[in-house]
Amino acid sequence: MTYGSWYKDQDFLKLKYNHDGTLTNCDIPCIWEAKNLENLTPKEFKSADAFFCVEQPSLPKMKAWKGQKFVQYVLEPKTHCPQCHDKTNLFDIVATFDENSDIPTSYIRMDSKHWRSITPFDITKLSKDSAFISFIASHWTQFREKFISSLESHIPVASFGSVRRNTNWDIHPECVNLEHFNSKNCIISKYPFYLSIENSQEKDYSTEKLWDTFNLGVVPVIWGAPNTRSYLPHPKSAIFIEDFNSTKALADYLKYLVNNETAYLEYHKWRTMKLSDEFEKRSYLSMHNMECNVCREVARLRIIEGYNT
Numbered sequence: 574m575t576y577g578s579w580y581k582d583q584d585f586l587k588l589k590y591n592h593d594g595t596l597t598n599c600d601i602p603c604i605w606e607a608k609n610l611e612n613l614t615p616k617e618f619k620s621a622d623a624f625f626c627v628e629q630p631s632l633p634k635m636k637a638w639k640g641q642k643f644v645q646y647v648l649e650p651k652t653h654c655p656q657c658h659d660k661t662n663l664f665d666i667v668a669t670f671d672e673n674s675d676i677p678t679s680y681i682r683m684d685s686k687h688w689r690s691i692t693p694f695d696i697t698k699l700s701k702d703s704a705f706i707s708f709i710a711s712h713w714t715q716f717r718e719k720f721i722s723s724l725e726s727h728i729p730v731a732s733f734g735s736v737r738r739n740t741n742w743d744i745h746p747e748c749v750n751l752e753h754f755n756s757k758n759c760i761i762s763k764y765p766f767y768l769s770i771e772n773s774q775e776k777d778y779s780t781e782k783l784w785d786t787f788n789l790g791v792v793p794v795i796w797g798a799p800n801t802r803s804y805l806p807h808p809k810s811a812i813f814i815e816d817f818n819s820t821k822a823l824a825d826y827l828k829y830l831v832n833n834e835t836a837y838l839e840y841h842k843w844r845t846m847k848l849s850d851e852f853e854k855r856s857y858l859s860m861h862n863m864e865c866n867v868c869r870e871v872a873r874l875r876i877i878e879g880y881n882t
Contacts, residue, residue, distance in 0.1 A: 599865035601872050623666075623871045628657045640880035642666055642871050646678070646863070650773040653712075666870055668863065672777050676866050680780045681859035683788060685852075688806070691790045693841040694765040696831050704731040704740070705831045706766040706794065709757055711735050716796065717770050720820065727824035730768070733760055754781075762789040765837065766812075766827060771797035779804075783811070792830075792840045794823070804851040807843030 596603045605625075608617060613633070623642040624632060632643055645664040647657045668676035699705055706724075710717055711734050721737045724730055731740040742749050748759035761767050767789075769782040778798045786793040787806065795801055796814045805811055817823040830837045848856075858866065 601868040603868035650775040704729040707764040708768040723820040769793040
């Protein structure tokens with residue numbers, strides 16, 4: 574379905590959100606305007622095609638016109654933000670990591686086409702006896718605590734977050750003064766492996782802990798959504814904790830890889846191969862494309878409901 578039938582002679586769609594800007598790479602004319610929904614003027618309220626809320630609802634009490642849409646964007650799983658999921662019935666459109674939501678949205682934050690050109694971590698430059706796997710987490714979970722403690726008894730783990738922190742960020746001074754996510758990614762890029770341990774094993778829930786590793790040239794060691802394998806770029810692009818019968822077995826395998834460049838690079842061959850269809854789908858339904866996908870859905874509903882004039 575195309576959208577030209579309604580927008581050809583119309584103003585841009587106007588969505589109230591937490592930043593300003595006209596989408597320039599979207600097939601739907603769309604403007605996002607940063608507004609405090611509690612302080613909208615009557616004119617602003619009436620002119621909005623949709624209101625966009627992140628996580629918990631913060632909505633006007635009623636709509637200015639029947640075709641106006643309320644959109645919710647939920648980042649956290651039900652186990653960590655049940656109140657975010659309890660109020661989805663208040664919204665016309667819900668965007669979450671869940672593949673069955675109105676607008677499925679993965680945590681991929683950039684154009685994944687660039688991942689093919691990323692140079693894999695050079696394990697030949699690792700210092701002997703140095704840590705070769707990193708971990709950064711700010712939220713404690715029983716699994717994270719127990720697993721990291723067990724793994725540390727077999728190999729050194731460089732943990733930089735508040736969960737079992739044992740390494741200071743200034744060990745890599747070039748990473749210290751960067752903006753938060755850039756600083757974090759700078760740290761992750763210093764090690765050939767990263768522990769991608771999510772705070773939940775909810776279906777479809779894979780965060781930047783997984784996706785950012787592919788952009789950094791490192792291999793993720795995963796504990797997370799039970800269906801993660803189904804949407805990886807390639808079956809051999811990650812290592813799964815569940816595939817090993819003990820943390821010692823996992824540690825021994827990681828030690829084998831850092832001492833065998835050919836074996837380690839097997840986990841980067843996917844960059845030159847055809848990527849899985851499910852991954853391509855997640856890449857399209859990404860944070861990178863989320864705003865345009867919201868505009869498309871609002872436009873689609875306008876056509877169906879007849880608000881095209």
